[in-house]
Amino acid sequence: MSINRDVAVFDQYRAATKAPVLAAEHLSLGYAGASGVVAAVDDVSFKIAEGDRLVLLGPSGCGKSSILRAVAGFHTPTRGRILSRGRPIDGPGPDRVVVFQEFDQLLPWKSARENVAFPLVHARGESRRLARERADEALELVGLLRARNSYPHELSGGMKQRVAIARALAMEPDVLLMDEPFAALDALTRRKMQSDLLAVVERVGATLLFVTHSIQEAVMIGTHLHLLSPHPGRTVAEFEVTGRSDAERKSTVREVERLLVGEEVAA
Amino acid sequence: MSEIAQPFAPRVSASLVRVANTPAARRIAAVLVLILAWELAAILQNNPIMLPRFSATVLAAIDAIRSDNIVGAVWVSLSVLLKGYAIALAVTLALVAAAAVNGFARDMLQMLTAMLNPLPAIALLPLALLWFGLGETSIIFVLCHAVVWPLSLAALTGFDTVPPTQRLVGRNYGLSGPKFLALILIPAALPSLLSGLKIGWAFAWRTLIAAELVFGVTSGSGGLGWFIFRNRNDLLTDKVFAGLATVIAIGLLVEILVFRTIEQRTVRRWGMAR
Numbered sequence: 001m002s003i004n005r006d007v008a009v010f011d012q013y014r015a016a017t018k019a020p021v022l023a024a025e026h027l028s029l030g031y032a033g034a035s036g037v038v039a040a041v042d043d044v045s046f047k048i049a050e051g052d053r054l055v056l057l058g059p060s061g062c063g064k065s066s067i068l069r070a071v072a073g074f075h076t077p078t079r080g081r082i083l084s085r086g087r088p089i090d091g092p093g094p095d096r097v098v099v100f101q102e103f104d105q106l107l108p109w110k111s112a113r114e115n116v117a118f119p120l121v122h123a124r125g126e127s128r129r130l131a132r133e134r135a136d137e138a139l140e141l142v143g144l145l146r147a148r149n150s151y152p153h154e155l156s157g158g159m160k161q162r163v164a165i166a167r168a169l170a171m172e173p174d175v176l177l178m179d180e181p182f183a184a185l186d187a188l189t190r191r192k193m194q195s196d197l198l199a200v201v202e203r204v205g206a207t208l209l210f211v212t213h214s215i216q217e218a219v220m221i222g223t224h225l226h227l228l229s230p231h232p233g234r235t236v237a238e239f240e241v242t243g244r245s246d247a248e249r250k251s252t253v254r255e256v257e258r259l260l261v262g263e264e265v266a267a
Numbered sequence: 268m269s270e271i272a273q274p275f276a277p278r279v280s281a282s283l284v285r286v287a288n289t290p291a292a293r294r295i296a297a298v299l300v301l302i303l304a305w306e307l308a309a310i311l312q313n314n315p316i317m318l319p320r321f322s323a324t325v326l327a328a329i330d331a332i333r334s335d336n337i338v339g340a341v342w343v344s345l346s347v348l349l350k351g352y353a354i355a356l357a358v359t360l361a362l363v364a365a366a367a368v369n370g371f372a373r374d375m376l377q378m379l380t381a382m383l384n385p386l387p388a389i390a391l392l393p394l395a396l397l398w399f400g401l402g403e404t405s406i407i408f409v410l411c412h413a414v415v416w417p418l419s420l421a422a423l424t425g426f427d428t429v430p431p432t433q434r435l436v437g438r439n440y441g442l443s444g445p446k447f448l449a450l451i452l453i454p455a456a457l458p459s460l461l462s463g464l465k466i467g468w469a470f471a472w473r474t475l476i477a478a479e480l481v482f483g484v485t486s487g488s489g490g491l492g493w494f495i496f497r498n499r500n501d502l503l504t505d506k507v508f509a510g511l512a513t514v515i516a517i518g519l520l521v522e523i524l525v526f527r528t529i530e531q532r533t534v535r536r537w538g539m540a541r
Contacts, residue, residue, distance in 0.1 A: 072439060092438045102432040109454045109537045122450060123440040153538025 019086065020047040021207050022071065022096075022175045026080035029066045029233075037078065039232040040066045045080075046226050046238065048175060053201065053208040055222030057215065058260065063233025064211045068179050071209060072098045084174060094123040097173040101180040103160045106152040106167075112139060113148035116167040124171070138170035139163070141200055158189040165197065175207045182217070194220050215260070219252045227259055236260065319505035327505035328512065335506065337494060341513060344490035347403060348475050351410030355467065359415050363422045367448070373423075380420045388413035388474040392481055406478045413474040414467035421463025425456030457533060458540045465526045472518055491517075 029041040041063035048054045056064040069075050071082055073092035082089045084096065097119075099105070106115050116135035120126045126134070139145045142162040152160055161181055168176050181197075182190040198221055201208060212218050218225055219241060227236040237259050241252055286292055302321050309320040319327070331337040366373035388409045395405040429452055437451035453460070479492025489497065495510035534540040 072435075074435060074438065092441065094440050096439075098435070098439050100432050100435070102430070104430045105432045105436055107433060107436070107451075107454070108539050109457070109533070118450075119440040122442060122446065151537050 019049075020083070021050050021052075021085060022048045022209065023083040023086075024067070024071065024080065025083065027067065027070065027077050027082065028079035029063060029070055029075060030078040039078075041070075041233040043080070044226075044228070044233060044235050048207060048209060048224075050207055051205050053210060053221055053223045054226060055210045055212060055218040055224070056226050056228060057212060057218040057222075057256065058228030058233065058236075059213060059230050061230035061233075062228035063230075064213075064228055065179055067233070068098070068177050068209060068211045071175075072096055072177055094119060094171055095174045096177055097168040097171045098177045098179060099161070099164050099168050099181045101183050103152075103157050103184065105164050106155075106160055108152050111149050111151055112144060112155065112163045112166075115152070115163055116170050119167065119171055134170050135166075138166035141169065141204070142166045142196070156189075158185055158193055161185065161193065162196075165200070169200070169204060169206065175209055176201075178208065178210045180212055183212070183214075190217075197221065215253050215256050219249050219256065225256065227256065229260075316502050316504050319508055323505045324508040324512065327503070328509035331494075331506055331509050335494075337491075337510070337513065340489060340491045340494040341517065344475060344479065344492070345517070347406055347490065348410065348471055350403075351407040351475070352414060352468065352471055354407060355411040355414035355418065355471070358411060359418045359422065362415070362419055363426075366423065367426070376419060377423065380416050380423070383412070384416040384420055386412075388470065389477045389481075392478055396482070401482060406475065409474055409478055410471050413470040417470060418463040418467045421459050421466065422456070425459025425463070426452055428459065429455040461526070461530060461534060465522070468521060468526070469518070472514075472521075476514055 024044060024046050027041060027044045028039065030037040030039050032038075044063075044067060046054060056067060058064050066075065070077055071089075073089055073096065084093075089096070106112075107118065110118060113132060113135045116138050117128070117131035120131035120134055121128055136145060136148060139148050142165055144159060144162050144166065147155060147159060147163075152163070155163065165181070182193050185193060194217055200206075208221070210218075210221055212221075222241055224238065224240050226238045228234065229236050242248070287296075306321045309315075309318045309323075312318045315323060328337075362372075362376050366376040391409050391412055392405065395408045399405040399408060433451060433455050437447050442450060475490070476492040476495075479490045480496050491510060491514060495507055495514075498504075498506035498510065530540065
């Protein structure tokens with residue numbers, strides 16, 4: 001009893017002191033279309049605390065990837081703002097590293113190890129020797145140390161995504177942005193990548209903003225879910241994933257399905 | 268005796284077939300067939316002024332190296348070519364850099380490339396002679412024309428087709444300006460840039476030989492085109508053939524030794540080109 005109460009008190013304390021690593025406030029995004037600006041995202045807000053894994057989940061057209069790209073600094077919001085450690089972001093930066101869905105995010109003229117070392121040298125100004133050592137560590141973390149001298153075209157799709165994840169982790173960003181990184185993989189590889197990613201991310205305590213349209217993937221990876229509806233993207237619901245047992249996950253999946261699919265049918 | 272020979276013979280023929288099937292062997296065979304056809308045609312023709320025999324051409328080539336200074340002619344041609352090529356590279360670099368920073372410059376370059384790329388460089392020679400007189404400057408001018416437009420076209424296409432994800436990766440890591448160009452855009456566009464350089468080289472080489480044929484001597488010693496022209500005037504057709512063979516040989520040599528080597532070590536190794 002008293003232990004449980006202490007844990008609860010500790011959780012409250014932690015929640016109060018954990019300043020958000022990243023916050024989006026009343027974010028609206030639009031694109032220049034044929035007839036003026038087309039709204040892609042309307043008034044979405046969220047906070048990500050240190051070590052949290054926030055998943056933006058919704059069908060295509062809900063603007064989840066647009067939100068991630070805005071957080072990365074590639075798009076300027078039409079309204080609202082994005083704060084990184086309390087300060088408004090100003091364009092792209094290596095404090096918010098992106099893992100893309102596309103396999104060609106690795107630079108084809110560099111080996112796996114050089115790909116991971118590249119931003120360490122050119123964005124963080126580390127020495128080549130140190131960068132190479134850290135690249136090896138990161139590749140070991142994703143289980144690809146053997147393939148460090150291979151060029152991207154010699155790697156499978158799953159291996160390429162592993163290298164991209166290693167490259168992002170080696171940068172130790174404030175928040176790791178993942179834009180459907182497993183969407184182009186076959187189902188079996190995807191399952192394996194999901195559990196491996198979870199293990200690595202939990203081990204290094206990375207903070208994650210993860211975009212997906214797969215409910216299973218969202219419930220598996222996220223600590224927090226943010227559900228979006230399409231055209232334009234609006235917040236449907238947000239909640240914390242508490243239970244991690246199979247039964248609890250299943251009930252979370254059912255709840256998400258009710259919220260997302262039910263809403264779509266009604267609309 | 269037949270007992271020993273029989274198991275041995277098929278093995279020899281099998282390995283012979285294997286050797287004969289390699290690409291190198293097939294190429295050598297093709298060359299041998301061509302040489303044989305040439306030799307036969309020349310014997311049938313029986314007129315060394317119209318068509319010298321292959322054997323006569325080989326002897327003429329040896330004679331040209333010994334006493335006619337064909338090596339000097341090659342050197343004259345190559346040094347003019349290298350000068351023109353280097354200037355063309357610098358000009359292209361300036362044009363493409365301007366196009367990269369300025370939208371109007373880009374439109375201009377695209378239009379100029381579209382207009383001037385189809386114009387054979389040698390067609391500009393009369394104009395060049397009018398502007399720059401009889402000499403190296405005129406040749407270098409037409410050489411530049413032969414290289415700048417195809418190379419610019421290749422560079423523009425190359426930069427345009429850099430995968431958007433790779434651009435975003437560069438921006439994500441905070442790269443911009445010259446660093447972005449050197450670390451992302453140029454290597455990503457390398458297949459296109461290399462093929463532009465290769466096309467530029469081939470155009471420059473044939474333009475140079477053609478220009479030398481038209482007005483021959485520059486500054487005392489002539490190039491390879493002049494060597495061909497002079498020997499034709501003297502009706503030394505075997506030396507004309509030797510000159511032509513040298514043109515082919517140098518073209519192939521640069522293609523294989525320089526460009527193929529660079530490609531093998533870069534874009535092919537990286538899987539960016541087949």
